[in-house]
Amino acid sequence: MTLRNFVSNTHWMHMVVPYGACKLGPTLQPPSETANRSLSSVHLMAVSINGTYLAVATPSSQIDIYNTHIMKHECSVPRYSCPPSALSIHPTTENLVIAYADQQLMEFNINQRQYTEWGRRVLKNGLHRDWLERDTPILGIRFNPSRPEDILMHDNYMFCVLDKSLPLPDDKTPLFNQITLKHLSERAQKSQAHAFKITKKFQPLMFMDLLSDGDLVLVERPISDIVANLPPPMKQKKFGT
Numbered sequence: 001m002t003l004r005n006f007v008s009n010t011h012w013m014h015m016v017v018p019y020g021a022c023k024l025g026p027t028l029q030p031p032s033e034t035a036n037r038s039l040s041s042v043h044l045m046a047v048s049i050n051g052t053y054l055a056v057a058t059p060s061s062q063i064d065i066y067n068t069h070i071m072k073h074e075c076s077v078p079r080y081s082c083p084p085s086a087l088s089i090h091p092t093t094e095n096l097v098i099a100y101a102d103q104q105l106m107e108f109n110i111n112q113r114q115y116t117e118w119g120r121r122v123l124k125n126g127l128h129r130d131w132l133e134r135d136t137p138i139l140g141i142r143f144n145p146s147r148p149e150d151i152l153m154h155d156n157y158m159f160c161v162l163d164k165s166l167p168l169p170d171d172k173t174p175l176f177n178q179i180t181l182k183h184l185s186e187r188a189q190k191s192q193a194h195a196f197k198i199t200k201k202f203q204p205l206m207f208m209d210l211l212s213d214g215d216l217v218l219v220e221r222p223i224s225d226i227v228a229n230l231p232p233p234m235k236q237k238k239f240g241t
Helices: 032-037 115-125 178-182 188-190 222-230
Strands: 003-007 014-018 021-028 045-046 052-057 063-067 072-076 084-089 095-100 107-110 140-144 146-152 158-164 196-201 205-210 216-221
Touching: 045 084, 052 084, 063 095, 084 140, 084 178, 107 115, 140 205
Parallel strands: none
Antiparallel strands: 003 014, 014 021, 045 052, 052 063, 063 072, 084 095, 095 107, 140 146, 146 158, 158 196, 205 216
């Protein structure tokens, strides 16, 4: 199997094919209407597990999807009012899951070129108020191969498993209800369970991914360790001091 890497600059995606040494391959060009709308540089990319699709996002909220087998533009996601902060393509359904800077979540069916039924339900009903009022954006999205309905997400301080098979909570339902559910009967747990399973016990999360055997890897770094490696701040002399 040929290994392919993609690098990008403003609008252009270059394929690098290693034949013992790196060699520049074909260049993916955005559709003319996309290029005319936005001059933003690419800041997010995601590739499907079989290498067929490449999703490319810009800070101006433009998300284009390319078919890397034929090196052509496949489709574009409807443009949203906020820039995306993370995106990932599901390994089995090939749906594109997008997290935006305002905490909104979207799911887009690449093959059908439209939002999924779950994504349309989110757009119609909205997400929980406490989720939308979080002050740090989603930084990473992954999927559990053994549970295709699960979406794994993290920001700087939170890890979340979103189970799409369960109902989305309304604002009257506690979003962080895992401790409460532990003290209920099994029947009561099922009646009060909702899609979000959230834990906030981490130091700043730097990275999240799944290994081939299904083990989840979370990398955290305490703030004190980060600050310890920074140079001392420059003192600013102020008037009267």
